């Protein structure tokens with residue numbers, strides 16, 4: 001069986017083994033197991049990983065957009081607040097599930113887990 005691409009299945013929030021079943025049962029809650037292939041998803045623990053990647057991606061995007069809008073239109077400061085606070089929130093919340101999906105898929109692919117003594 002050909003293993004699905006971790007980045008594609010992750011971005012689509014699908015099961016890392018079959019690439020068909022849903023990975024999440026809630027917004028960021030990983031399902032107990034895959035409904036299609038039955039893979040036990042208890043191993044999935046991406047911790048703070050997705051948040052870090054989302055911060056490192058969203059922050060430069062927002063900063064560049066704010067600089068561009070500021071230099072081009074020179075709006076009043078409150079316009080920046082109205083523009084960038086919702087944009088940051090929406091972008092971050094939209095990106096968290098796919099990033100978590102990718103990290104869980106990579107964790108499955110590379111059989112990564114916490115160290116044991």
Ligand SMILES: [Zn+2]
Pocket residue numbers: 015016017018019020021034035036037038039
């Ligand atoms: Zn599956």
